[in-house]
Amino acid sequence: MHRYETVLKSNSAFKKHVSWFSSTSDTTLTEIALYEYQGTYVINSDNKVRTHPKIIRQVQSEFSDKKPKEIFLQMNQDNSMTAPHDTKQIKMQNTGKKKANQPSNSNNIADEILEVLSMLNDHPFVQQVIHKKGQVPSILCYTEKQMTDFKMFLSRSDGAVGEDRTFNLGSFFVTALVYKHHRVVKKDTKDHPIFIGPMLLHKDASYKTHYTFFSHLASEFKINLELRIPEDLVFGCDDEKAMTNDYRDAFPSATRLLCSKHLKIDSPVKLRMREFRYPSMDKIVI
Numbered sequence: 001m002h003r004y005e006t007v008l009k010s011n012s013a014f015k016k017h018v019s020w021f022s023s024t025s026d027t028t029l030t031e032i033a034l035y036e037y038q039g040t041y042v043i044n045s046d047n048k049v050r051t052h053p054k055i056i057r058q059v060q061s062e063f064s065d066k067k068p069k070e071i072f073l074q075m076n077q078d079n080s081m082t083a084p085h086d087t088k089q090i091k092m093q094n095t096g097k098k099k100a101n102q103p104s105n106s107n108n109i110a111d112e113i114l115e116v117l118s119m120l121n122d123h124p125f126v127q128q129v130i131h132k133k134g135q136v137p138s139i140l141c142y143t144e145k146q147m148t149d150f151k152m153f154l155s156r157s158d159g160a161v162g163e164d165r166t167f168n169l170g171s172f173f174v175t176a177l178v179y180k181h182h183r184v185v186k187k188d189t190k191d192h193p194i195f196i197g198p199m200l201l202h203k204d205a206s207y208k209t210h211y212t213f214f215s216h217l218a219s220e221f222k223i224n225l226e227l228r229i230p231e232d233l234v235f236g237c238d239d240e241k242a243m244t245n246d247y248r249d250a251f252p253s254a255t256r257l258l259c260s261k262h263l264k265i266d267s268p269v270k271l272r273m274r275e276f277r278y279p280s281m282d283k284i285v286i
Contacts, residue, residue: 014039051089055082059093068094113137127198130212138202138209140216147220150197151229153179154221160234160257161197163243165205175200175210175243207242214250238262 001021008014017036021029055075062071068090075083084090116137119126128140142150153159162178177197186193200213221229235247236257247254 011039051084052082055084056093059084059090109136128216130202130209132208135209136203138200138212140198140200140213142198146197149181149195150177150179151221152183153181153195154229154233156182158234160236162194163235163237163247165240165243172201172203173205175202175205175213205242207245210242210246211249214247218250239266 001019003017003019005015005017007016015038017038018033019036020033023030058075059071062074066074068087071090072084072087113131116126116129116139117131120129124143125141126139127142130138130140154161159180159182164176164178166174166176176199178194179197180192181195182192184193184195185191198213198217200210202209231251231253233251233254234257235251235254236259237243238259239262244256248256
């Protein structure tokens with residue numbers, strides 16, 4: 001006869017004793033084991049017993065056509081000992097099921113990078129992923145229709161391309177190119193609407209990152225020679241060096257326009273920094 005004893009990890013006062021025969025003249029005894037329990041069965045200090053996984057799966061399967069209260073009443077009517085404790089527990093299972101069916105938002109940077117790289121082949125808006133050592137990948141985005149309209153504007157218009165870096169759109173910056181589509185007129189204002197061209201999602205806002213963006217555009221413009229996109233393009237932006245230097249190097253013949261709004265805001269600040277004093281500062285600001 002053999003016998004062993006063990007205790008519950010969460011409650012050492014609760015013990016289990018197991019006894020069995022390994023060899024005996026009665027062959028039926030070797031197939032029987034005796035389990036004895038000593039003490040009070042308590043899982044934790046709150047006296048809560050974990051719901052059996054089978055019950056959890058049953059709850060999840062019932063969500064397709066029943067409300068939490070209906071599931072709770074039905075399961076308690078069938079077996080109140082194994083049924084969920086309350087409707088809150090049922091609602092939590094429904095929330096967990098919805099989260100499991102949603103796309104993963106893991107904070108694992110390696111998984112996120114792999115997901116972005118997979119978009120190159122699967123997503124029509126992602127055209128290039130710029131991934132350099134020690135930097136978070138940057139994503140160059142536009143659809144083929146966007147690029148076609150943008151090239152048509154550059155080849156048949158003398159208007160300027162606006163460039164700016166946006167904030168407060170999330171953890172990434174968005175550098176977007178905008179232009180007035182001269183082939184479209186708004187019905188109410190009779191003016192040309194502003195269209196969004198290619199854009200760059202990035203983290204560092206450095207010269208290298210922006211230059212890669214504009215180098216890609218320069219190569220795209222040279223591919224379509226039949227459109228005859230001029231080299232003396234016109235870009236307008238604020239005085240952020242990373243952006244003004246990048247398109248200057250990618251498009252050496254381009255003309256740079258500064259934003260009049262930024263000039264009016266920045267000029268008084270610059271003058272005060274140089275300790276320039278004038279009775280009416282607005283009179284000398286264009």
